[in-house]
Structures are given as C-alpha cells and as structure tokens.
Amino acid sequence: MSFFCGKYPIIEKRTLAKGIYSVVIDAPELADEAEAGQFANIGVQGFTLRRPISICQIDKEHGTLRFVFEVRGKGTYALAQLSEGDSLDVLGPLGRGFNIPEGKKIIVVGGGIGVPPLLEISRETSSMCTAILGFRDYTRIILNDEFEEFGTKTILCTDDGSVGVHGLVTAPLEEELKSGNYALVCACGPEPMIKAVIKTCEAHNVPCQVSLEQRMGCGVGACVVCSCMTVRNGREYYSRVCKDGPVFNAEEVRFNG
Amino acid sequence: MVDMSVKIAGVEFPNPVIAASGTYGNGECYTDLYPLSKLGGISCKGMTIEPKLGNPPPRIAESYSGILNSVGLQNIGVHGFVEYYLPTLKEEGNVIIANVAGATIDDYVAAVEVLDASDVDMIELNISCPNVKQGGASWGISCEGAASVTSAVRRATKKPLIVKLTPNVTDITAIAKAAEAEGADCISLINTLLGMRIDVKTRRPILKNNVGGLSGPAVFPVAVRMVWQCHNAVNIPIIGMGGISTAEDAIEMMLAGASAVQMGTAIFTDPYSPLKVIDGIEEYMEENGIKSLSEIVGQVKPW
Numbered sequence: 001m002s003f004f005c006g007k008y009p010i011i012e013k014r015t016l017a018k019g020i021y022s023v024v025i026d027a028p029e030l031a032d033e034a035e036a037g038q039f040a041n042i043g044v045q046g047f048t049l050r051r052p053i054s055i056c057q058i059d060k061e062h063g064t065l066r067f068v069f070e071v072r073g074k075g076t077y078a079l080a081q082l083s084e085g086d087s088l089d090v091l092g093p094l095g096r097g098f099n100i101p102e103g104k105k106i107i108v109v110g111g112g113i114g115v116p117p118l119l120e121i122s123r124e125t126s127s128m129c130t131a132i133l134g135f136r137d138y139t140r141i142i143l144n145d146e147f148e149e150f151g152t153k154t155i156l157c158t159d160d161g162s163v164g165v166h167g168l169v170t171a172p173l174e175e176e177l178k179s180g181n182y183a184l185v186c187a188c189g190p191e192p193m194i195k196a197v198i199k200t201c202e203a204h205n206v207p208c209q210v211s212l213e214q215r216m217g218c219g220v221g222a223c224v225v226c227s228c229m230t231v232r233n234g235r236e237y238y239s240r241v242c243k244d245g246p247v248f249n250a251e252e253v254r255f256n257g
Numbered sequence: 258m259v260d261m262s263v264k265i266a267g268v269e270f271p272n273p274v275i276a277a278s279g280t281y282g283n284g285e286c287y288t289d290l291y292p293l294s295k296l297g298g299i300s301c302k303g304m305t306i307e308p309k310l311g312n313p314p315p316r317i318a319e320s321y322s323g324i325l326n327s328v329g330l331q332n333i334g335v336h337g338f339v340e341y342y343l344p345t346l347k348e349e350g351n352v353i354i355a356n357v358a359g360a361t362i363d364d365y366v367a368a369v370e371v372l373d374a375s376d377v378d379m380i381e382l383n384i385s386c387p388n389v390k391q392g393g394a395s396w397g398i399s400c401e402g403a404a405s406v407t408s409a410v411r412r413a414t415k416k417p418l419i420v421k422l423t424p425n426v427t428d429i430t431a432i433a434k435a436a437e438a439e440g441a442d443c444i445s446l447i448n449t450l451l452g453m454r455i456d457v458k459t460r461r462p463i464l465k466n467n468v469g470g471l472s473g474p475a476v477f478p479v480a481v482r483m484v485w486q487c488h489n490a491v492n493i494p495i496i497g498m499g500g501i502s503t504a505e506d507a508i509e510m511m512l513a514g515a516s517a518v519q520m521g522t523a524i525f526t527d528p529y530s531p532l533k534v535i536d537g538i539e540e541y542m543e544e545n546g547i548k549s550l551s552e553i554v555g556q557v558k559p560w
C-alpha cells in the first residue's frame with residue numbers, strides 16, 4: 001500500500017442533498033492502491049491544513065476515485081466551489097481500511113455523513129451486505145439508492161421518522177443480528193451511534209469494525225496529533241487515527257480517553 | 258552546479274533544509290513520496306528518557322496561516338528510538354538530529370547519555386518543556402534554567418549540541434547567550450508560540466489542553482526577527498525555523514543569520530514543500546552567482 005500526492009482532475013461533480021456533494025476524480029494510481037475505508041487528505045487553497053475525506057467509491061478499471069462530503073466549515077465550503085475541469089489536491093490513499101471477510105454476510109451501519117465510506121463495501125460485497133443507514137430527516141438522505149443498485153438490502157432510518165424506521169439505527173441492527181448469521185458489522189458515523197453499535201454487537205457477540213474521526217495534521221502518521229485512545233495487550237496508548245486507523249476493531253477503542 | 262552543502266558545528270549537510278522536530282516522525286512517513294536522503298537532515302520527534310503518552314485529543318487547531326498543536330511529547334522513549342528507528346534513519350537519511358526533552362535535569366542527562374552512545378549525528382535540546390521542579394514553567398524562559406540544562410547536558414555528551422529556543426520570552430538573546438556560554442555548539446529557533454482558540458458555539462477551547470503552540474506562516478516574521486537578533490548576539494551558528502514554506506522564506510531566514518533552516522508545518526500543507534525549497538535555493542544561487550550559502554548567512558543590510 002503506498003500513497004501519492006498531486007493534483008487530479010475532477011471529472012464529475014454532483015449535488016446529493018443541500019450542502020452535500022459528490023466528486024469523482026481521475027486518479028488511476030490512487031484507485032489502484034485504494035481500499036474501502038481509507039481516506040484522502042485534501043488540500044484546500046488558502047488553508048494550512050488539508051481536510052480528511054473518506055474514499056466513497058473506487059473504480060480500478062476506469063482509474064477513478066469518488067468522494068462525498070458535506071459543507072461543515074470554511075474548508076469544505078471552499079472545496080464545494082470546485083467544479084468539473086478543476087483539479088483536486090489529493091494526498092492519499094491513506095490509513096487502514098475495513099478488513100472484509102470473503103464470502104460472509106456482513107452489515108454496514110452508517111449515520112449521516114458517515115455513510116459514504118460504506119458504499120465501497122456494498123459495491124464489493126453486493127447481496128452479502130445489509131446496509132442500515134440513519135439520517136436526521138428526509139432532506140439529508142444520500143446514497144441509499146446506490147446501495148440498493150449494488151444489490152445490498154438497505155434499511156433506512158430517520159431521527160424524525162419522516163422516512164423509513166423512526167429512530168436510531170440500533171433497533172434494526174438488533175433485529176438483523178437476531179435473525180441473520182452475520183460475520184461482521186462495519187460502522188461509521190457520529191460517536192454516540194458508534195458507541196451504541198459497538199454495544200449491540202457485543203451483546204450478539206459479532207465482531208465490529210468502526211471508522212473514527214479526529215482532527216489531523218499530516219495525515220500520514222508523522223505528527224501524532226490525530227490520537228485516539230486504544231488498548232492492546234491490556235495496555236492503553238494513543239493510536240493515530242490517520243495511520244493505525246481510521247478503521248479500528250471495536251474492542252481496541254476506548255472512548256472518552 | 259552550485260554547492261548547496263552547509264557545515265554546522267563540524268557536521269556537513271548536503272543541503273540546508275532539515276525537517277523540523279515533531280512534524281516528520283522519525284523519517285518513516287513520507288518515503289512513499291521521496292527518499293529521506295533528499296533532505297539535508299531530519300530532527301526526529303522529540304524524545305524523553307521514558308515513553309510518554311502525550312495529551313488528550315484534539316491536539317490540533319487551525320488558525321490563520323498556521324496551526325496550534327498540543328501533542329505533549331508523545332514518544333516511545335529514547336531507547337525505543339535508538340533500537341527501532343535509528344538504524345534505518347542512518348541508512349536512509351543524511352544528518353540525523355535527536356531532539357530531546359525532559360521534565361528534570363536528570364531526565365535530560367539520562368536521555369542524552371543514551372544518545373551519546375548511539376549513532377545520532379547531533380543532539381537538539383528542546384528546552385521549551387515544563388520544568389516540573391519550578392512549577393511547570395519552561396526551562397527555556399529563564400537564563401538560569403537554560404544555562405543549567407545546557408551545562409549539565411554539555412558534560413554528558415561530546416556530540417554537537419544544538420539548544421532549541423522558545424520564543425515565549427521577553428528577550429531571546431539573553432537565553433541564546435546563556436546557552437552559548439554553557440557550551441552549546443549551535444542554537445535553533447523558534448519553537449512554537451503559545452496560543453489558544455475557542456469554539457464560539459460550544460465556548461470550549463478547540464484543544465483539549467486548552468492552549469497550544471502556534472506554528473506555520475503566521476509566525477514567520479517573528480522567527481526572522483528573533484534569528485536576526487540572536488545572530489547579532491552570539492557567535493555560534495543558528496538553525497532558523499518558524500513558518501518557512503518557500504525558498505524565498507528560507508533565503509530570507511538565512512539573510513537574517515541562519516546557517517540552515519528547518520521546515521515543519523509547511524510539510525502538512527504540501528509534503529513536497531521541502532524539495533521545492535531546496536530547488537528554489539539552488540536556482541537563487543545560480544541566478545545570483547552564489548557559490549556557497551555561507552556568502553548569504555547574516556547578510557541582511559539593516560537600515
């Protein structure tokens with residue numbers, strides 16, 4: 001696994017929901033190396049720090065990578081101003097992605113802007129994958145139709161009940177884990193959701209991999225600013241989200257540490 | 258072809274651009290992009306005698322043309338460094354500088370003794386860390402503190418000794434002179450400037466440590482001024498840093514009095530920036546008929 005740094009042309013840009021954009025870049029060498037769950041650190045003109053954005057889809061055949069991001073602050077706002085024909089300043093692919101067992105049934109659980117990195121898993125595993133996707137309300141729903149097109153059974157949840165299951169992703173997760181024989185759950189989303197998913201998986205004794213977020217500097221493991229508390233062999237220490245993650249086995253992670 | 262090499266305290270660097278401590282790991286992180294041997298040297302991640310956990314996250318906040326960090330010296334300890342990283346560093350890099358920190362003089366001396374017996378080329382003392390015996394104020398903010406650490410460490414090593422100064426002082430030249438008097442072979446400056454950012458929605462500081470060190474282009478003029486003042490105050494060479502991101506910045510720093518430069522934060526923005534700086538300096542030398550960089554060190558013509 002190696003990474004690159006350069007400017008890559010944007011060949012497609014679409015708006016998925018208000019303030020949420022999908023961008024595809026032509027970057028064959030990156031696509032070649034990329035794995036589901038990895039991210040890129042994206043340079044923004046005029047800002048000192050790059051912005052970490054997950055890789056949403058990898059097309060090795062056509063040599064493209066796709067990102068989906070939401071405008072949260074000044075940097076993502078500036079990124080949203082780019083259009084087809086402009087180039088994207090990309091450092092990537094970075095970090096450790098999901099480790100998906102072959103030929104086994106899995107569940108992906110995503111919340112809001114945590115959904116994009118799970119789409120590549122759905123593309124790769126199709127009907128072996130069940131997706132449980134949670135959004136605030138119907139205006140925030142993204143990518144659900146694409147999971148379905150890949151042949152993944154998709155369960156939608158909204159906090160306000162405007163579409164799909166009313167409430168948290170944990171209720172449908174509970175049901176799936178009870179009824180199906182799943183080998184793994186992959187989760188990405190806000191911390192409370194991740195904690196709840198981990199608890200549910202523990203109760204059903206199903207392994208869980210989670211994708212974490214932390215503010216980053218270098219993105220490549222050099223500066224140790226992106227730490228999260230982890231435990232291995234009974235010893236607590238700070239791992240680097242950018243290099244040791246962003247995907248961790250749930251039992252390694254200590255929250256509030 | 259111009260000669261870009263510089264010599265500091267008897268150590269020859271093939272070019273004057275060095276990766277700054279804490280921003281380049283132990284040289285292992287950017288090898289996918291270019292070999293470590295492209296850089297004149299590397300100042301490794303600050304190390305302590307025992308491994309250190311560091312501060313809770315978030316440890317970084319962005320600011321205008323800069324960043325704040327509060328890593329808190331997370332490192333695997335000096336023994337781990339010598340065992341795991343140093344052999345590869347020696348093989349793949351040019352000048353290897355070990356950056357050392359400690360809470361007590363005994364800590365500094367113990368770490369330096371280990372390094373003295375190792376293959377590192379130079380030792381850089383980070384005296385910006387809190388002095389636990391004096392209630393947590395940094396060693397580097399008083400002449401007495403700086404002098405006592407420098408003299409103790411000087412007795413513990415024959416390796417070329419760089420003392421890295423903090424800018425969080427009223428008169429940096431006084432500290433520079435104290436380090437020189439106690440046997441430093443070189444000074445490097447500046448470390449980060451203490452700063453703070455607050456999230457106006459949550460009213461919480463962005464850094465879990467509340468405060469952190471400012472670096473990046475925002476601090477550059479402060480660094481140039483301090484390098485210039487120190488150049489006028491001491492007779493030992495200076496490694497200049499703080500906000501350098503272009504070849505022009507590096508040359509400006511050398512004109513102020515730096516014999517070599519370190520780059521840190523700029524690498525986060527553009528990992529290739531050190532190579533661009535090296536190329537730019539070479540071009541400047543060619544264009545201006547400069548044969549050796551020593552011709553420009555300290556050559557600012559003040560009014």
Ligand SMILES: Cc1cc2nc3c(=O)[nH]c(=O)nc-3n(C[C@H](O)[C@H](O)[C@H](O)COP(=O)(O)OP(=O)(O)OC[C@H]3O[C@@H](n4cnc5c(N)ncnc54)[C@H](O)[C@@H]3O)c2cc1C
Pocket residue numbers: 039049050051052053054055068069070071072073074075076077113116117212213214215216246318319
């Ligand atoms: C591994 C990883 C993958 C991510 N994937 C995606 C994705 O696919 N789509 C998406 O929309 N967002 C994703 N994010 C979150 C995204 O990085 C932030 O929303 C973005 O950095 C905000 O930048 P800003 O300038 O708009 O916000 P500002 O608040 O102005 O940013 C200020 C600083 O804080 C940092 N920052 C702010 N929020 C976050 C955050 N949540 N995580 C990390 N750094 C933050 C910024 O990078 C910047 O350095 C991911 C984060 C990580 C760590």
Ligand SMILES: Cc1cc2nc3c(=O)[nH]c(=O)nc-3n(C[C@H](O)[C@H](O)[C@H](O)COP(=O)(O)O)c2cc1C
Pocket residue numbers: 217223225277278279280302303304326328330356383421447448449471472473474476498499500501519520521522523
């Ligand atoms: C994330 C980070 C970690 C740092 N860690 C150290 C350290 O361990 N020891 C040290 O002497 N300086 C450390 N520094 C300071 C830098 O080496 C340098 O002095 C400072 O960042 C100014 O240079 P710059 O603006 O080019 O980054 C650190 C800086 C950053 C940004």
Ligand code: FES
Pocket residue numbers: 215216217218219220221222223224225226240241242243
């Ligand atoms: S962001 Fe630098 S180590 Fe993770």
